[in-house]
Amino acid sequence: MHKFLFLCFLGQVCVVGSTIQAQDVNSNSLSESKVANHPKAVPWNGSEQKGGISSAQNGALIYGEIINPDSLGPLKLVYAEQKFSGRISTGEQEVTLIQEQGMFLDGVLNSQKKKFRIQVPQDSMVYVSLLLDGRVLLEDYLLHPSDSVMISMDLGRMNIVFGGPESVWMEAQFATKRGGDNTFNSRILLEQDKENFLNQQDNRAQWEQYQEEFGPKLKIFDLGMDGADYAFSQLMDDDYAKIPGWNQLLVFKSAIPSDRFDLLQADLVGNYYAEILRSFRQYQYGIPQIKGQRELLDRMNLMLPELSRKIKIDLDSLEPNLISQGYYSLASEWVKLDRMISGEAFETIVTGNFQGGFLDKLLVGNLLDRIKFTADELKFWENYTVLIKSDTWKRLADKTLAKYQTGQVVDRVIWKDLAGKEWTLDDFKGKATLFYFYFSTCSNSEKYFKNYLLPLYQETAELANYQLVAVSVDDDQALWKSSLTTYSNTELINLNFPLSENKAWLNKYHIQGYPGTLLIDGEGRVLSFHLNGEDYKDYRDRFLKVLSTPSINSSH
Template identity: 35%
Template sequence: MKKFILTCFLVSIYLYGSAQSKVAESPPGQDLFYRPGLYAGNRPAELAVLDTEAEFHGQESESSSAQQEVVLIYGEIINPDSLGSLTIIFSEGFLPEGEAMVDSTLLVQLDHGTFFDGVLDPRVQKFQTHIPVESDYARLMFKIGERTVFKDMLVFPGDSIKVGIDLQQFSVVFDGPQAFWFEVQYTLHRALIANQFSQARVLLENDRDELLDQKDFRAQLELQESVFGSRIAIYEFGKDGLDLELSLLMDSSINRIPGWLVLQTFHKHIPEERFRLLQSQLIGSYYAEHLATFRQYHHGMPLALGDSLSASHAKQVLPELLAKLDKDLKTSLQLGLSPGALDLAREWIYSEKILREEPLEVLIAEKYASPIEEKILYSAFLKIAETSQLSSDTWKVYQNYLEGSSVEKEFNVLKSTFEPGNYLAKATFHDLNGKKLVLEDFTGKPTLLYFYFSGCTHSGNYFRNYLQPFYREMGDKLGLQVIAVSVDNDSDLWKSQLSTYSSKEIVNLNFPNERAADWLRQYRVYGYPRSMLLDKEGKVLSYILDGKDYSEFSSNIISLLKNQHTNENQIVH
């Protein structure tokens, strides 16, 4: 699943680095003593670790359908402060960048124990569900409210797992046939977090000295060097920051990949195919992350800042770097088609594009075969759909490549979603007074929808430098209304920051991300700000409004509205 992060771009880049529940009553006339944790039928923890064959082959689900088609999950949870509902998010059909072709969210129904089911603690609620898996494997995430319990757990058809969540003691434990498989992944995830925690936090700047010369920043940094605690390392785009990434990417010592040595300790305890898949994931995701940093911040950012010398240096070292990473990519793909391997395949081809003038789709088709080819092609197309208005030529080019492929269905759904002239999917908003409104309430005038979140500096600049001037200059002339849609989950924050990111001279609506996630995902609204243009009937003229400067931005909107008006007249005549 594509991770829903409110994205806003800045010049400085920071990287990596209680309700009372019903009590389960004893049988009438009995006064039993219960002590949590006593061995009473379940295997002790030390046996759970040693008896690995039993972990994977000892138990079978009562449901024969679970053998090949579903994942069976049983769980118990202690949630003393009622932090929110338990949801399970599962994804299949993986693409690069955490994208999945199938994303589903299950709101879990919790029940109290009945004593004879073994749930004796009155604080505990239980649940049981099964999840259909049609692909080779799927990915699970457990959330309580907006808090993630665990994520990126890979499961296979026929797996069965018991999950114990105790939010009072902040513990998560596993049992059942796939307990050890989950323990391995949970431990790996913790090892990756521990590695980030132990490393200096990396801050990328255009000019380090310019930053440190402000106020007493240099003195603060030097003082912190003598204090026990975390560290911050400040590097510059395209200079020592490039050298750092290059040293990490060119290092062939596989043992330095975070989590690698931890994984080796579990080798004999998990099936070989699953072990290899985790190896593929670690290798692919590690090199993909650092190559993306190299490409975006040490070639792309210097170009954007006018530092052609640094960008040229990055381009010069790229051939040797890609030759080395091509071997790492082949290793990762040979081990398994993991999400991490796909990430590296995508980043490799995006970096290759810097060196070659051919269209991206040509490079992808030249480098990869099915099923990798269509996954990378579709991922590249999704990125285009997120950042620019798609032309009919672009649709045709990618349709030719993806027709008959494993992603053809998803491509056609996307095409129908982004077809100009469609109505947007139904959605409910709230205005500043809490009144519920729908898009149909605003028909009668052409409408510009502006999506943002409070805290995004780029959204504030976009509104002040583009939207507000355009509305004041052309709003009445074009009969245009501008509607600012905040995706803030906190309505008080939205209202308090309104003057920074919008204005009361236009319509202001709230569309909380936690409630609107599916709608926003449908239209690929992942980065902010984002604007759409609708005609007076509410039909979409453009899903993305862009322009390299105010003049082009203004011209694009006027042109869209004039073309639409011309088409209406042609239909009338």
């Protein structure tokens, strides 16, 4: 039995599972004057962030104050020049912010507050996030080099206040993201056999009881049947008012410049449809493909041409944008959908439908997605240089590609098993090993393991001569052990590697989101950083190709 639980968390703001309130400190209402006089930032005055940032405005200025009832951990600002879909970005930088005590005469009257300031070194719009000791406070907020922003955060009261010239711009993003997090009406469980699931134990009685109670309602669908119909109906619906966050965004339409509204619209609409389409491809279509359920596939194949036309209309209705992650994600998903129909190569479809800088971005994004999986795609880069026109995009890709060189020997590491015994890489010498990293409570890890990784291992392990090892990054060992059968399998080697103590090692090998994988050869050298594929067959074929490829790159 396979379960797929979908919760939509696009652009969420999350602090210890609680909702953060936000407000614009400059106004209780949105006035037209703020549109006509959209202010430009003034040069930074006063003391600078340590590290020698110039006082002349050459990047967004951020001043912040924070109250944290817990001990203050490292406060970090992360910004990225370009964000693609999933975890992929280029030009990403992380800065640890220096927190200082307020001095009273500087206007910080509350002794509990600490302040920070920074000027982001940028020459174009970037996505900016704030993290406190690994917890996300603000995620993927767009800032222009001319922007000036003040942020006050009281984590005890779950409250955020924006000030400064761009307070309305920040509030627009906050409100839209918060609206997009409303998943009360979209709790979905996908089952191979809905009736069989409901007939187990007292599932039906419990489900029917909760359907009558006030609260969220869980929808249960059969994969490839009413589940596919539901996803299809969502994708075919062109009423943007049904998109979580849309009505909140409309409130700010007259309060922010039109180009910025178009940018937020592209992010919101693009990410919404792209996420549903990705789920449709990978699960509604992908799982029946794994199972060889031809009738279900034939049924869904009839939907694809109409779906492709509608998604292309959605894409064309949005303002083409090089910055927007949502616009890129929807375009990339549409190309993959069209590829399912036509069988043409990704680059063939892209070059026939897009042009200019966005064409370059799609090609680079596709390459970076492929390079995560297998480094033999480094050779494929030479084929793309003919198609990519911009030297800037080529340089951005080159910088990222360099981080994915395989053949390097993995650094020494110590894991512990269920009995507390220590394991090192020496224990896996002589045989290729696929490490699967996850954390308990991660529904994506559960889906990935049960529907891709475990079937792959059961089908190919004996033939390909490798072993699968599950590594939990849970800090709570009791949680790891009690949840093991949900996210792993007791027949595997199961190890623990607490995230709080080992973040640097995990980051080095690109295990920054979960589930994650790392494939090494019998000598402890990297063969691949991530495993993915457009469907199970593609996933399996690419994995076997990597496993049979020497681990030392011959290019770059």
